[in-house]
Amino acid sequence: MNKKIGVIFGGKSPEHEVSIESAKTVCSVLAGSGFEILPIYVPRSGGWRLVPLKALLSGSALAGPVIEPSFAGACFVKKNGACVRPDAIFPIIHGSTGEDGALQGLLELLEIPYVGCGVAASAVGMDKVISKDLAALDGLPVLPHVVVRAHQRASMGPLLTEAGRLGFPLFVKPVGQGSSVGVSKVKNLSALRPAVLNAFRFDTTVMIEKGVDRAREIVCGVLGSREGAEASVCGEVVPKGKHEFFDYDAKYLDNDGMQFLLPAPLSAGISARIRKLSVRIFFALGCSGMARVDFLVDPKDEKKVYFCEINSLPGFTSHSLYPRLWEKTGLKPERVLRKLVAIGDRSMSARRRLNTARK
Ligand SMILES: Nc1ncnc2c1ncn2[C@@H]1O[C@H](COP(=O)(O)OP(=O)(O)O)[C@@H](O)[C@H]1O
Ligand SMILES: [Mg+2]
Incomplete structure (x- = not known):
């Protein structure tokens, strides 16, 4: 059957x-x-x-x-x-x-x-602070950031000053959102507080991150289990026209808001490094099945690569990045989906075999 x-x-x-x-x-x-x-x-x-x-x-x-x-x-x-x-x-x-x-x-x-990541990896992947802090603990490159939590909201002055010392531009984001909802690029100290207050409309914790001005955005697909995983080729997302960064409008409203370069025009060495980093991040966060790992790369020096975020259930439409990354790597969507179902099965069987008694 x-x-x-x-x-x-x-x-x-x-x-x-x-x-x-x-x-x-x-x-x-x-x-x-x-x-x-x-x-x-x-x-x-x-x-x-x-x-x-x-x-x-x-x-x-x-x-x-x-x-x-x-x-x-x-x-x-x-x-x-x-x-x-x-x-x-x-x-x-x-x-x-x-x-x-x-x-x-x-x-x-x-x-x-x-199919996909378990409870902890999914929760960690959705939280920009926890995922970056865990990745940093494993020696992976992340940008410096300051976190403002709900209880600090009324007295956030010193935290804003500390963030200002990182240098501008800064990026302010609600920690658990996606799609660039509530994200602002801040160019000076006076614009920082309003941006943080705006991000608080979407979450109870806000991250202020050092910005890479006009960063290149590189994406890489990972497919595998906790026993072993592989990375796809890298792609590059280029926000177009009036968009200074990949904001909500560029993602969803503007038909001509972005261009996808596949493979990403990076040197072979940097590409290989990003693929390795993607798999390391996948393991560091305890992922299983699939993930799309996004990086920011300094446009003036491609050696400066930073982990931006991980998506544990990336889009799977016919023009979504994840299936296109794998197709370019040589795996058609059918193979990717079959593998994902098989990995999900194996992961559940492995968990069922774990001892739930004391001995
Ligand atoms: N530190 C940063 N430097 C430069 N650009 C950034 C930085 N952080 C975010 N961005 C821009 O904002 C966009 C959304 O931020 P991201 O952290 O990916 O959140 P989301 O989960 O909403 O996609 C990114 O795609 C990028 O264009
Ligand atoms: Mg993003």
């Missing part, structure tokens, strides 16, 4: 629509390689729905019976009481509740094998 894969998509996240597009690719490619697909849609309002594959692929309304997770033998219970039992889950919800460990925690409790 064909393996049944539940693909969970949508979610309460600014990347809801991107997730639907990612799910279309994931479902059609997996269906084409012989898996039975159960598309599970999570509307913004909540309440999971089992939708027909045809409706998803044709862009029709995403309607279907409400389903609920059940702890009885890893099944989902449909509205009418019938039990749906996926052999594995492919979560493809980007951002909060899908990429931050919340959904992964539920799948752990249900004991269903799933």
Whole structure:
């Protein structure tokens, strides 16, 4: 019998629509390689729905019976009481509740094998401070930064002065957001406080990071497990026109906001270094399955490479960076997805074998 894969998509996240597009690719490619697909849609309002594959692929309304997770033998219970039992889950919800460990925690409790990073790595990957601090502990290159936490908000003056000493430009970001939401480039001390207050609208912790002016943005895909992983070729994202950095508009609103250079025009040595760094970061953060690791490179000196962030559930639309990086490396999306499902299976089996008793 064909393996049944539940693909969970949508979610309460600014990347809801991107997730639907990612799910279309994931479902059609997996269906084409012989898996039975159960598309599970999570509307913004909540309440999971089992939708027909045809409706998803044709862009029709995403309607279907409400389903609920059940702890009885890893099944989902449909509205009418019938039990749906996926052999594995492919979560493809980007951002909060899908990429931050919340959904992964539920799948752990249900004991269903799933694709991608586990609870801790997902949560760590979503937090820009924790992920950078962990990477730095492992000797990986990160830019200096100052962190302002909620309890310091009313008396942040000394922290702003400390950040100012790093030199301008500075980048101010909410630590747990994505898509450049709440991110500002700050060019002088007087603009710093408003930028921090703006970032506090999106998170309870704000990072002020030393900026690399007009940084080159290099991305690299990692695929593997905790036992071994490989890096794709590197790509370069170039914000175009009026965009000084890769802001929300350049990412989503401006059709001509960016250009993707594949492979990235870097010397062979730097490219090889970034690929190695990507795999080291993947291991340092305890990742499994996939991740896209983003770097900032000094436009005046390509040897100055800094870890920017990690995405543990990168976009999977037909024009998304992660599948394109792998295609350029020689792995078609079908192979990437098959590998991801197999890694998810193996990781869950390995965890099940761990001793849960004292001896
Ligand atoms: N330290 C920095 N120096 C230069 N540019 C930066 C820096 N930090 C962020 N940026 C710019 O802001 C964008 C968004 O920041 P990033 O840390 O990737 O957050 P997000 O998770 O929102 O994508 C980056 O793609 C880059 O264009
Ligand atoms: Mg980013």
